[in-house]
Amino acid sequence: MRRLVLTNVRLLDGDNAPQDNTTVVIRGDRFESVGKGPYPESDTESDVYDLGGRTLMPGMIHGHYHATYTDFSAAEKLPVGMEASPALQTLRAAKHLKDALYAGFTGVVSAGAPYAIDADCKKAIAAGIMEGPRICAGSRDVSTTGHSQDGFEWHWGQGMTAQTNIADGADAFRKAVREEIKRGAEMIKIFATPGHGVVGEYGGLEMSEEELKAAIDTAHSRNVRVRAHIASKEGSMASLKLGLDVLDHGDGLDQEVIDLLLKKDAFFVPSIRYPYEACKIWSGSLIDQMRQGYEDMIKILPVANKAGVKMTLGDDYGAIPLKHGTYGEELEFYVKLAGISPLDVIRWATKFGGELLTGGKDLGTIAGGKFADFIVVDGDPIADISLLANPANFLAVGKGGKLYGSRLDALARKPAAAGVLQPAE
Numbered sequence: 001m002r003r004l005v006l007t008n009v010r011l012l013d014g015d016n017a018p019q020d021n022t023t024v025v026i027r028g029d030r031f032e033s034v035g036k037g038p039y040p041e042s043d044t045e046s047d048v049y050d051l052g053g054r055t056l057m058p059g060m061i062h063g064h065y066h067a068t069y070t071d072f073s074a075a076e077k078l079p080v081g082m083e084a085s086p087a088l089q090t091l092r093a094a095k096h097l098k099d100a101l102y103a104g105f106t107g108v109v110s111a112g113a114p115y116a117i118d119a120d121c122k123k124a125i126a127a128g129i130m131e132g133p134r135i136c137a138g139s140r141d142v143s144t145t146g147h148s149q150d151g152f153e154w155h156w157g158q159g160m161t162a163q164t165n166i167a168d169g170a171d172a173f174r175k176a177v178r179e180e181i182k183r184g185a186e187m188i189k190i191f192a193t194p195g196h197g198v199v200g201e202y203g204g205l206e207m208s209e210e211e212l213k214a215a216i217d218t219a220h221s222r223n224v225r226v227r228a229h230i231a232s233k234e235g236s237m238a239s240l241k242l243g244l245d246v247l248d249h250g251d252g253l254d255q256e257v258i259d260l261l262l263k264k265d266a267f268f269v270p271s272i273r274y275p276y277e278a279c280k281i282w283s284g285s286l287i288d289q290m291r292q293g294y295e296d297m298i299k300i301l302p303v304a305n306k307a308g309v310k311m312t313l314g315d316d317y318g319a320i321p322l323k324h325g326t327y328g329e330e331l332e333f334y335v336k337l338a339g340i341s342p343l344d345v346i347r348w349a350t351k352f353g354g355e356l357l358t359g360g361k362d363l364g365t366i367a368g369g370k371f372a373d374f375i376v377v378d379g380d381p382i383a384d385i386s387l388l389a390n391p392a393n394f395l396a397v398g399k400g401g402k403l404y405g406s407r408l409d410a411l412a413r414k415p416a417a418a419g420v421l422q423p424a425e
């Protein structure tokens, strides 16, 4: 098997400070080795590219992805949201997923999708029917009758059942979670509280703790994880104590919640780009709540980051005003707005994102034995984090050792033909 070798690399491994003059060897779908110094000229069995000091970093991971959310404008003249047919929603999901890959996002962790669109897109990508990133497939939203998302989308004769699996009582939550797993969900999404853009008063859980516990325990018994939309401290504390794996939004974050996140080794997806952008274009009491939520979050995020909370990128792209494909702008957003360092926010996007996607340690950093997902960046993202917002700055995106949109040919090392004398200098 031919190896892919990237030499003279400025390595951003997803965790540590950059290391210059590095050589990274890829064999099959994994990184084989990472070493200092140049690669031997004598190897003609490998495809060797001299990056000339350009940056190699892990592929980025989107930690809160909704493949079917659509930002298509009125000009498209097609239905949006749940009034769109399953077919149209799937076609849009396919486009968004492909765009994510070429935007340097080699993995997405779903925060929910209708029908079983995530799970089927994942199968289609694996089968070579479409191009896309690695997917941790999400479920429909699981929540209770009359909860804040239940009641304003009634289309295609499906009621809420296309997007939401309504459950009441612990037994019903067990059944709902098992149904989602049967459909292919690897991450159960629960709407546990309103707030953060969802109609309703901030406060406690929209379900009993008994129901939430039943959902979490059932998912864990089948090696599936649970994430929850939560926008209150009470909701965060109650859910984390019950074993929640991923806290979404987490408005009301404070030191007590940070300590519990660390103790439980749970992931946190602050996702404040959506409220930040929404507050620019809308007004009203719901918007005022959102503004307060993100302003408080901006203050506490550096504390959570310094404490070592596993945070990831990801937000409600496709919900107006966030456009699909602009995911890479989020790194600069957190650097500028919350004062997170470029190296730290890259760690959110790569190391922590990779761990969130797989639930293990085999994705998200560049080291021997890990999955070979990477981006070659024409420049230094530590010096200019905005480089990661524009795919034109990527000379190649790699997923499982396979190159997408590669412009590496100009950097190929052409070994001298055997027996040909090189002219003396």
Ligand SMILES: [Zn+2]
Pocket (backbone or CB within 6 Å): 064, 066, 111, 315, 316
């Ligand atoms: Zn969401």
